[in-house]
Amino acid sequence: MNFAGGDDARKTADAVARRSYGKLVAFLAARTRDVTAAEDALAEAFASALVDWPQNGCPRNPEGWLLTVARRKLIDSVRRRQTGEAASTQLQILAEGLEDAAAQAERDMQIPDKRLALLFACAHPAIEAGIRAPLMLQVVLGLDGETIASAFLVSPAAMRKRLSRAKEKIQQAGIPFAIPEREELPHRVDTVLDAIYASFAEGWTDASGTDSIRRNLTDEAIFLARLVVELMPQEPEALGLLALMLHAEARRPARRNIAGDYVPLAEQDPQLWTATLIDEAERLLYRASAMQSIGRFQLEAALQSAHAHRRRTGHDNWAEVVQIYDALIAITDSPVVAINRALAIAEVHGPEAAAAALKDIAADDRLSEYQPYWAARAELLSKTGAHDEARQAYEMAIGLERDTTVRAFLQKRQAALK
Amino acid sequence: MQYLLVLHVSESGWGQLTPEQQQQGTAAYMAYGEALRKAGAFLGSNRLKPSSNSTTVRIANGKTQVLDGPYADTKEQVGGYYLIDVADLDAAISWASRCPAAGHGVVEVRPVWQMQ
Incomplete structure (x- = not known):
């Protein structure tokens, strides 16, 4: 959510939205399973806050304030939509249930965190696979449809339609807000992890951290991954995902120089990396590897670990890196992995071999507007001396880049071509 | 539900x-x-006679059309149903997976529109 209100009230509302959006939605929708109604009520509550708070000051417990107002709006909306005796009975049940729970939540000054249950509902097998991650981003983190659409490369109108269809299904089909039974758990975990990683990646694109809501997405993703790890300490992929994200997060301070320019991994100063995060990531990965069940996230974390090790010790491990990419391709069949593998091959076998590897995946339609593909292609072509082609590839990469600092970096590289 | x-x-x-x-x-x-x-989930059930005994009826342009045979002429046909009352979709899926038909056919889990 993003608010256009005044100063302090807006800041507080922003902060509460980031911290509590999913918690509030989970709480409001738990009884009715009507996520849309919960979100609408919450949006109205935030709008009220932006009117009320500048006049009367921010409440001591803004979360509780929002919950009280949202609860009232939710009951009002049910009342407006339904008439008749049966409806009033249902309304009473809803009102009483919410009233009791909310009173308890306000007494304790905290709303129970049902976000994990909400995550499992969003990632339910009865929900179309492609919409699970966007659904989580919206329902648990409060991202608007447009932002999600651009992250997932589909039109905002199509994304909004698919999101609302999924929410409709949660309610109409009776998808539970619950943590699955033990025997169901492993299958259900994968989709949850995928979606958490998707939200991390979305937050990660804003490296300079100027956009506070998006930067916070990486924190939210790490928070959610910690929650999953805590609930399922024997799930190696959850450990792998958390390790992967912590490795990436550790490098955040080095991703931009003092002037704010983009710094690629190969040129980062390892002294600037957050050592405590790297250490934690390494411990998690070690724990995961002891469970002897390899998976995508553990391999991705192992890659990050290898990169960190090479840069800190100066020990060349590109051959191992290529091996990890080979294993990863066998699992994921992802063109994105294939691009990065080509860059690693360049370090072992030279740019010509890498360019050839990249050619194999060039036919993939998904890549024609995918910025990292063009950036990788440009870099490899410039190394092989094919400067004209490299210039064109840089042109595409620059044209497709959203981040101004990365764009400036690519322009500098392009200008350096002969 | x-x-x-x-x-x-x-x-x-x-x-x-x-x-x-x-x-x-x-x-x-x-x-x-x-x-x-025994689980208290059962509301009703019936086995249906083969779809060759089906008759389909519709009104088109004000005229009633009666046709021999099922609505969709596919290899698999609706052969019966169970109406159940359980907590949520997960419980319904769990019961559907135990149904013998899941082994030799397909069980569709369809929520019932509750009149309010």
Whole structure:
């Protein structure tokens, strides 16, 4: 959510939205399973806050304030939509249930965190696979449809339609807000992890951290991954995902120089990396590897670990890196992995071999507007001396880049071509 | 919530079974119904006669059309149903997976529109 209100009230509302959006939605929708109604009520509550708070000051417990107002709006909306005796009975049940729970939540000054249950509902097998991650981003983190659409490369109108269809299904089909039974758990975990990683990646694109809501997405993703790890300490992929994200997060301070320019991994100063995060990531990965069940996230974390090790010790491990990419391709069949593998091959076998590897995946339609593909292609072509082609590839990469600092970096590289 | 478990099965399958297999099949369905009753989830169930006995009716341009045969002429046909009352979709899916028809056909889990 993003608010256009005044100063302090807006800041507080922003902060509460980031911290509590999913918690509030989970709480409001738990009884009715009507996520849309919960979100609408919450949006109205935030709008009220932006009117009320500048006049009367921010409440001591803004979360509780929002919950009280949202609860009232939710009951009002049910009342407006339904008439008749049966409806009033249902309304009473809803009102009483919410009233009791909310009173308890306000007494304790905290709303129970049902976000994990909400995550499992969003990632339910009865929900179309492609919409699970966007659904989580919206329902648990409060991202608007447009932002999600651009992250997932589909039109905002199509994304909004698919999101609302999924929410409709949660309610109409009776998808539970619950943590699955033990025997169901492993299958259900994968989709949850995928979606958490998707939200991390979305937050990660804003490296300079100027956009506070998006930067916070990486924190939210790490928070959610910690929650999953805590609930399922024997799930190696959850450990792998958390390790992967912590490795990436550790490098955040080095991703931009003092002037704010983009710094690629190969040129980062390892002294600037957050050592405590790297250490934690390494411990998690070690724990995961002891469970002897390899998976995508553990391999991705192992890659990050290898990169960190090479840069800190100066020990060349590109051959191992290529091996990890080979294993990863066998699992994921992802063109994105294939691009990065080509860059690693360049370090072992030279740019010509890498360019050839990249050619194999060039036919993939998904890549024609995918910025990292063009950036990788440009870099490899410039190394092989094919400067004209490299210039064109840089042109595409620059044209497709959203981040101004990365764009400036690519322009500098392009200008350096002969 | 109430769900209708719609059993889509191949109709030719039953006739190809030996009498023992048919007996076994019937027993499996009986046991399944009994388990549903004991769990307090059972609301109703029926086995349907083969779709060759179906008649479809529709009104087009003010005229009633009556046709012989089922609505959709597919290999698998609706062969029966269970109407159940359970907590949520997960519970309904769990019951659907235990239904013998899930082994030789497809069980569709369809939420019932509750009149309010």
